[in-house]
Amino acid sequence: MNTSATSPGFVAVVIDPAFGLGLASDERCWTVETDSTAASLAALAKLDAELRPRWVWWGRETTQLLAEELVPLDRCWDVQAVHRLLYGGWRASSAEAWAVVHGLSVDSIPQMGQLGLLDIPVDEGDPEQPVRPDGHLRPEWTSGGWRSTPHRLTQWASLALEAARLQQEQFSDLPDPARAESTARSESAAELLCAEMAATGLPLDVPEALRLIEGAAGPRPTSYADEDAIRAVRDQVVLSHLGAQLSLNLRNPADVKTMLNHAGFDLPDTKAWRLEELRESSPLINAFLRWRKAERIATTYGYRWLDEHVHDGRLRGDWSSSDGAAGRMTASAGLHNLPTVMRPIVRADDGFVFVRADLGQIEPRVLAAVSGDDAFISAAQGDDLYQPVADRLRVSRAIAKLAVLGAMYGATTGESANALAGLKTNFPVAMGMLERAAEAGKRGDDVFTSGGRRIRMWSAPPSDENPGSGPATDPAGGSADRIEQAQSDAASRGRYARNAMIQGAAAEFFKVWAITVRRQIRPFNARIVLCLHDELLVHSPADAAEEVAEIVGNAVNEAAHYWSPDKRVRYLADVSVIHRWSEAK
DNA sequence: ATCGTAGGCGCC
DNA sequence: AAAGGGCGCCTACGAT
Numbered sequence: 090m091n092t093s094a095t096s097p098g099f100v101a102v103v104i105d106p107a108f109g110l111g112l113a114s115d116e117r118c119w120t121v122e123t124d125s126t127a128a129s130l131a132a133l134a135k136l137d138a139e140l141r142p143r144w145v146w147w148g149r150e151t152t153q154l155l156a157e158e159l160v161p162l163d164r165c166w167d168v169q170a171v172h173r174l175l176y177g178g179w180r181a182s183s184a185e186a187w188a189v190v191h192g193l194s195v196d197s198i199p200q201m202g203q204l205g206l207l208d209i210p211v212d213e214g215d216p217e218q219p220v221r222p223d224g225h226l227r228p229e230w231t232s233g234g235w236r237s238t239p240h241r242l243t244q245w246a247s248l249a250l251e252a253a254r255l256q257q258e259q260f261s262d263l264p265d266p267a268r269a270e271s272t273a274r275s276e277s278a279a280e281l282l283c284a285e286m287a288a289t290g291l292p293l294d295v296p297e298a299l300r301l302i303e304g305a306a307g308p309r310p311t312s313y314a315d316e317d318a319i320r321a322v323r324d325q326v327v328l329s330h331l332g333a334q335l336s337l338n339l340r341n342p343a344d345v346k347t348m349l350n351h352a353g354f355d356l357p358d359t360k361a362w363r364l365e366e367l368r369e370s371s372p373l374i375n376a377f378l379r380w381r382k383a384e385r386i387a388t389t390y391g392y393r394w395l396d397e398h399v400h401d402g403r404l405r406g407d408w409s410s411s412d413g414a415a416g417r418m419t420a421s422a423g424l425h426n427l428p429t430v431m432r433p434i435v436r437a438d439d440g441f442v443f444v445r446a447d448l449g450q451i452e453p454r455v456l457a458a459v460s461g462d463d464a465f466i467s468a469a470q471g472d473d474l475y476q477p478v479a480d481r482l483r484v485s486r487a488i489a490k491l492a493v494l495g496a497m498y499g500a501t502t503g504e505s506a507n508a509l510a511g512l513k514t515n516f517p518v519a520m521g522m523l524e525r526a527a528e529a530g531k532r533g534d535d536v537f538t539s540g541g542r543r544i545r546m547w548s549a550p551p552s553d554e555n556p557g558s559g560p561a562t563d564p565a566g567g568s569a570d571r572i573e574q575a576q577s578d579a580a581s582r583g584r585y586a587r588n589a590m591i592q593g594a595a596a597e598f599f600k601v602w603a604i605t606v607r608r609q610i611r612p613f614n615a616r617i618v619l620c621l622h623d624e625l626l627v628h629s630p631a632d633a634a635e636e637v638a639e640i641v642g643n644a645v646n647e648a649a650h651y652w653s654p655d656k657r658v659r660y661l662a663d664v665s666v667i668h669r670w671s672e673a674k
Numbered sequence: 675a676t677c678g679t680a681g682g683c684g685c686c
Numbered sequence: 687a688a689a690g691g692g693c694g695c696c697t698a699c700g701a702t
Contacts, residue, residue, distance in 0.1 A: 340697050342681055361683070362689065385683065388696050412693065417686085419693055426685040426694060491687060498690040505688070588691040592686095622686045622692090 097164055100142035101250035103235065103242055104129055104154050111242025113250045114142070118243035130158045137162055143274075145253040147183045147245075149284070156284035163608050167277035168252045170410055174269070174276050175259055177535065177545030179413035184226045187248070190255035193224050201228040219244055260541070269541025271651075272597060276410060278604040282617060283408035283418065285607075290403025291424065291618050292628060294436040294669075298395060301431060306387030323387070327380045330373040339380060349374070382430075390423060390431055398422040404435075408620075410600070414585070415593035416542045418600070418620050425621060435619075435670035437628060442666050444615070444637045445673050447624040448599065448645070449661035450474050453493050455594040458655040459539040462518035469658045482511040496523060497591045499584030523587050530586025531579040538593035539654060546582055598660070599623060602648040609640045626670065634666045 103111040109123040110132060121136075123129045133155075137144070144162060146152070148169030155162060172186035173179070184198050199221065214222040219230045219241070226248070227234070235245035256273070260266040303309075307323065310316035324339055331351070337344040345359045352373050356363060361378065368375050398404055406422025419425065427435075437443050450473075457469035468477035479489035488508055495505025496512055513520045526536050533548045603625060607617055615629035615637045629637040645662045653660070667673060 338698080340682095342698085358681075360681090360689085381683075385696080389684075389694090406694095414692055417692065421694065423684085423694075426683085428684055487687070495688090495690065500688080500690045502690090503688050505690080584691060592692060624686080 097141055097143045099145050099166065099250055099253055100136075100140060101145040101246040101253065102133065102151070103146065103246045103249065104133070104151055105236040105242055106154070108236070108239060108242065110136075111239070111244075111246040112136075113243060113246035115250075118247055120239045120242055122239070126154060127158065130155065130160050134160055134162075145249050147186075147249050147252075148181065148280070152281050152284035153288075155281065156288040159285065159288075161611055162281065163278060163604075164274070165277045165281060166253050166256075166273065167280045168249055168256065170276045170280040171253070171256050171273045173411050173413075174273055174416070174542050175256060177413070177543035182231070183252075184228070184231050186256075187226045187252055188224075190252055190259065191224055197223070197225065199223075199225050199228050201232055219248060263537065263541050265541065268539075272540035272542065275540075275597070275601045275604055275652075276416075278607075279410040279418070279600040282604055282607050282620075283410045285616070286420075286618060286620070287405060287408045289616055289618055289628075290401075290405040291435060291626075292438050292441075293399055293402055293404050294434050295395070295399065295402055297436070298399070298431075298434040301434060302386060302391050302395065305383040306391045309392050320387075323380065323383060327373070327376045330376055339377070340384075345377070348377075382428075385428065386431070390428065394423060402438075411542075411596070413545075415544060415589040415596060416538065417592060417596040417622055420620075424619065429671075432671040432673075433669050435626075437668050440631055441628055442631045442634045442668055443670065444627040444629050444634060444641055444664065444666055445625070445670070446627075446638075446641045446662045446664040447673075448595075448602070449663060451595045451598065451623045451660070452497060452591050454658055454660055455539075455598055455653075456493075456497060456519055456523075456591050458653045458658040459590070459594050460519040460522040461655060462516050462522075465516045465519045466655055466657050471659065472661060478512075478515075481515045482508065484508060484511065496520060497588060499527065499587045501580075523590065526590045527583035527587040530582040530584075533579075533582065536586045536589065538590060538597065540594065540597040540652070542593055542597070544586060544589040544593065546586065548578075595623065598648060598652050601652045602644055602662075605644040605647050605651075606641055609644065610637050613637055638664050638666055 098114060101113040105111070106126040106129070109129050110121040112119050112121065121129070121132045123132055142164070144165045146165065146167060148167055152167065168186050169181040169183065172189060173181050176189055180195070185195050188195050188198055212222045216227070216229065219227055219235065221227050230245070235241050257270065260269045260273070263269045307319040310319055327339060331348065337348055339345060342359050346356065349356055349359065352371065354367065361381065364374050364378055368378060398406060404422060404424065406420050406424045409419045411417070412419040453474050454469045457465040464481070468474050471477065475486050475490040475493065478493060479486040482489055482492070488504060491505045492508030492512055496509060500506055529536050530546055533546045535546050536544045538544065599622065603617060603620055606625060606627065610627060610629070613629060613633035613636060615627050615633060617625060618628045619626035625641065627637055627641060642662055642664045645660050649658070649660045650656070663674070665673060
């Protein structure tokens with residue numbers, strides 16, 4: 090099927106800050122010479138308005154430049170992001186994407202530098218050509234050589250174009266090529282959004298952050314000795330509950346187990362949820378749990394974190410539009426796991442507010458949509474999905490919720506597993522879809538999300554291959570153990586595949602929502618500053634808050650229209666206008 | 675010294 | 687109510 094009549098044509102672009110733009114379309118290659126990055130980006134924006142193409146670029150090196158100046162582009166094709174969609178996993182270099190679309194093994198990708206003694210010398214051909222005789226991209230080019238001359242810029246752009254065309258062709262192998270291609274477009278725009286979030290940063294109230302850190306971790310240490318002393322004071326609060334002068338390290342779980350043993354508690358591990366139940370009955374455990382909270386802030390979100398990741402009142406980290414598992418966004422620098430107690434420090438600038446929104450019950454709703462289970466879809470038509478499920482199963486809402494979540498996560502024991510039988514009889518289509526994914530995973534077969542993302546499975550390494558791997562375990566490796574291990578690996582792959590169908594589909598929906606918001610809030614000078622799996626935080630001028638909030642809410646319906654395989658499923662967003670992140674419900 | 679793994683916890 | 691899926695980041699520790 091040819092969609093080129095209705096969709097904009099590809100134009101590939103590479104940007105060299107010193108020189109200008111290298112461009113390639115199906116008809117021609119050309120350059121736009123400029124004397125600065127700003128001029129290059131201005132020229133690009135002008136071309137975008139004139140040609141209205143779908144921009145093709147290799148990946149990060151381009152999106153980073155665009156994001157720094159916030160160039161307002163929307164339609165794009167990010168070869169590295171599309172590669173992750175097609176191929177799965179984290180690896181996403183240009184050389185890798187190139188190799189895969191050309192059917193070359195990624196293991197044969199040439200590296201820069203000396204030839205190893207055992208390497209078979211290959212014909213490297215003409216260094217002026219970006220593609221080697223063996224078909225791989227020349228490493229000297231991928232590592233920056235592409236920008237050394239104007240001619241090379243256009244060559245490099247035409248290769249990006251070729252890679253994109255080949256990626257497009259590869260979608261024809263998927264069950265729904267048109268849908269996968271639309272995922273490729275939204276994933277590409279999400280990558281651009283990620284680059285913008287990395288450049289913009291999350292506004293932080295630094296004085297408040299310092300107060301909070303001091304409360305948990307004590308004053309900023311002035312020396313290593315001082316740091317030790319402060320730590321000792323923190324530890325002493327817990328250790329003082331132990332009558333004897335036991336020498337133990339609270340940061341060593343084995344020591345903690347010993348400590349609890351002495352106090353009369355025999356526990357398999359020291360996980361917080363397990364200790365939580367004993368909190369009331371033991372001042373020691375209570376003190377220890379409080380210690381762990383403080384220790385978390387002191388070590389992960391303390392002064393070092395502030396110094397390393399917060400500058401000019403902005404918390405900045407790397408953003409990736411799709412992690413290696415199911416395609417959720419990831420972020421570093423604590424952007425995705427800031428403790429709730431620290432959320433008050435996320436504060437809008439003066440004259441600005443946050444428009445915050447989260448999707449309600451998104452995972453079961455996408456399960457309804459991607460499975461096409463009529464009974465489940467009908468449960469997903471109202472504001473609450475779990476109550477209708479509970480009514481059908483004749484159980485409480487709490488049990489129904491537990492069962493649905495358990496079905497998506499692959500729970501095997503407890504209450505949720507008990508209720509699973511009810512789900513299977515009442516929602517056979519949805520449960521069957523999950524079951525099939527789990528079976529494929531157990532076999533080691535890749536599975537695909539609704540939008541066409543490959544979920545790559547792994548298999549247990551053959552145990553006689555590398556006998557010495559792993560920590561000093563029994564070299565004999567009893568075969569019963571091995572079988573048990575293989576079964577446990579298979580079960581683990583089953584849960585992984587099962588969950589990836591849901592987590593991945595929810596991530597696809599979320600990204601369509603986010604990029605829709607990104608595009609529509611631009612005229613109001615508002616920006617997305619945080620994406621958290623089902624939650625969006627928009628930094629908006631205060632006087633535009635109402636309009637931005639309306640856009641964010643409406644964009645859910647647009648995302649549903651664009652993405653959802655079933656239009657009857659209802660998607661909900663809770664939207665609020667706040668000054669600090671902690672004001673969210 | 676440096677590396678990989680395990681246990682743990684933060685968020686969803 | 688039970689403890690299942692994902693990620694990043696911390697410390698401790700054993701192997702190299």
